[in-house]
Amino acid sequence: MATKHGNFFKWHIWLGWLIGVPLILWTASGLFMVARPIEEVRGQHLRAEVQNAAMAYENIVMFADDGNAVTGARLIAQGDGLVWIVNYLDGEIARYDAVTGEAMQKLDRQAAQQAADALYLPDETIRSTRYFSAENTPSDLRREKASWQVHFADGTNVYIDAVTGETLAVRTRFWRAFDFMWGLHIMDLQAREDTSHPILIGSAALALFGSILGFIMLFTRRRRKHRTAT
Incomplete structure (x- = not known):
């Protein structure tokens, strides 16, 4: 029993390392x-509430589909009016004025700066505005869409869809820290999306085995003490 317990103890130490x-x-x-x-984290509390203004217009026209x-x-x-966001069979997306149909x-x-400034509630100045194509999206957007990145003085990035004018994301400094921690959590610091890869699975399996081994040692040690006492 002593040898068996000693082997468990050695294995547990190595697994611990x-x-x-x-x-x-x-x-x-x-914990973070x-x-x-x-x-x-998603910045919902930093966004202005979007009002449903559809009922404010009596003469909404349809768009020309050509x-x-x-x-x-x-x-x-959108802004002070209404717009149609139209999706076509070939994958194209278009935007039409809902009053004129143009x-x-x-x-x-x-326009991107105005959209971001209207959305973002904190009174922060815009430091920079940068366009990103769908093929070269920034790491904190996580969406393959053409966008405008409006960077505010407090470090927040507001992403506006370059085609539709809609808000794609609000990324605060805390969001970026959260994203880094998520990458550590799933052991994927590059894409931060793969939750099933060999390193993570192997580490989890070792952690489970080490926990079970430690649990077994509690009973073997307890029996050993009981026999020594008797």
Whole structure:
């Protein structure tokens, strides 16, 4: 029994060295991520409430589809008016003025700044505005869409869809810290999306085995003490 207990003890020590760092990372990153509500992480409290202005207009006109097959259309409030966001069968997306029915151009820099400033509640100045194509999206956007990144003085990035003018994301400094911790938690600091890869699975398996081994040692040690006492 003593030899068996000694082997368990040695294995547990070696496993402790192997899984100690992952366990610390999982616990620390998990604690950080649950420290604030997920709505706060996503910046929901920093966004102006979007009003449904559809009823404010009596003469809403349809858009001209130019013979293209339409797969979907949404009427949304944008700025001081309403616009149609139209999806076509070939994958194209267009924007139409809901009052005149005329096609609207993609957002320019000034329009993106106005949209972001109207959305973002904190009184912060805009430091920079940068366009990103769908093929070269920034790491904190997580969406393959053409966008304008409006960077505020407090470090927050507001992403505006360059085609539709809609808000794609609000990324605060805390969100970026949260995203880094999420990468540590799933052991994927590059893409931060893969939750099923060999390193993570192997570490989790070792952690489980080490925990079970430690649990078994509690009973073997207890029996050993009982026999020594008797």
